[in-house]
Amino acid sequence: MLNLQKDWHCYLKKGNSKELIKQIPDNSIDFLLTDPPYNIGKHSTGNIPLPGRTPMNNDVADWDWVDFNPEDWVEDFLRVLKPTGNLFIFTSYNQLGRWYNCLDHRFDTSNFMIWHKTNPAPKIFKAGFLNSCEMIFCCWNKKHTWNFISQKEMHNFLESPICMAPERLKEPKHPAQKPVSILKKMITIASNENDIVFDPFMGVGSTGVAALELKRKFIGFELDEKYFQAGKKRIMEYKKNVSNI
Ligand SMILES: C[S@@+](CC[C@H](N)C(=O)[O-])C[C@H]1O[C@@H](n2cnc3c(N)ncnc32)[C@H](O)[C@@H]1O
Structure with missing residues (x-):
């Protein structure tokens, strides 16, 4: 079991969250902000070949093809x-209802945010909508931490470009790397300084960077070795450059 009493800032572990989450004590996390697999790759018609260029990624990634069942994670x-x-969870249209069904009745309130991407991938064949929105399912109980900023900034609608260079990692390239700016907005609203933010599907560590930048503590797990190492490097570099953590 993790000792969360000591002076610490960040705990990162490579492995399956289903196992690793057992190390986290009961009632210890202030903000669970995560971006689990969406299982949308299997609805895709396949990557699209582009002449002289890398094919357009329609299949997301291997990790998205493994069956992901929201119901299996609720008790943890x-x-x-x-x-x-x-609790804020990035999710896709096909899993939103499942998160709602298993979480809404366990909390006083559930709600959602939309992240609108101002520069989504184009639709080569111009059929259907651009995939320019991601949903974030949110839930909380009475007396939860809530830092209301201003009416203007509290729309449940965030807008930004997708994660771009130089923030976007070239190697390994993670197809779902989130911009730190949108995560910081959520962390500002839903937690306080020194609170513990937890991401059991941290990819290349974006939630960790956002949490530490805002003086929160962070616990992050990731299954894939190359993403884990890249996330750890990013977070450690950030820590090295900041004297007070
Ligand atoms: C949508 S991505 C998260 C991307 C992240 N928000 C970022 O900005 O880099 C989901 C991640 O969950 C990881 N993953 C999938 N199943 C997992 C499991 N059982 N335990 C830990 N990580 C897992 C995948 O390898 C993938 O990197």
Whole structure:
């Protein structure tokens, strides 16, 4: 079991969250902010070849093809989350209803945010909508941490470009790397300084960078070795450059 009493800032571990989450004590997480697999690759018609260029990625990634069942994670998430904690989960149209069905009745309130990407991938064949929105399913109980910024900034609609260079890692390239700016906005609203932010599907560590930048503590797990190492490097570099953590 992790000792979260000591002076620490960040705990990162490579492996399967299903196992690793057992190390986290009950009622210890202030903000569970995560971006699990969406299982949308299997609805795709395949990558699109582009003459002289890398094919357009329509299949997401191998990790997205493994069956991901929101129902399997609810008890773990609820066990580690403080009763006053917030839970925000990036999700896709095909899984939103499943998260709602298994979480809405376990919290006082559930709601959602939309992240609108101002520069989504184009539709080569101009059929259907551009995939320019991602949904974030949110839930909380009464007395949860809530830093209301201003009416203007509290729309449940965030807008930004997708993660771009220089922030976007070239190697390994993660198809779902989130911009730190949108994560910081959520962390500002839903947690306080020194709170513990947890991402069990941290990819290349974007939530960790955002949490540490805002003086929160961070616990992050990732299954894939190359993403884990890249995320750890990013987070450690950030820590090295900041004297007070
Ligand atoms: C949508 S991505 C997260 C991307 C992340 N938000 C970022 O900005 O880099 C989901 C990640 O979950 C990881 N993953 C999938 N199943 C996992 C599991 N059981 N335990 C830990 N990580 C897992 C995948 O390898 C993938 O990197």
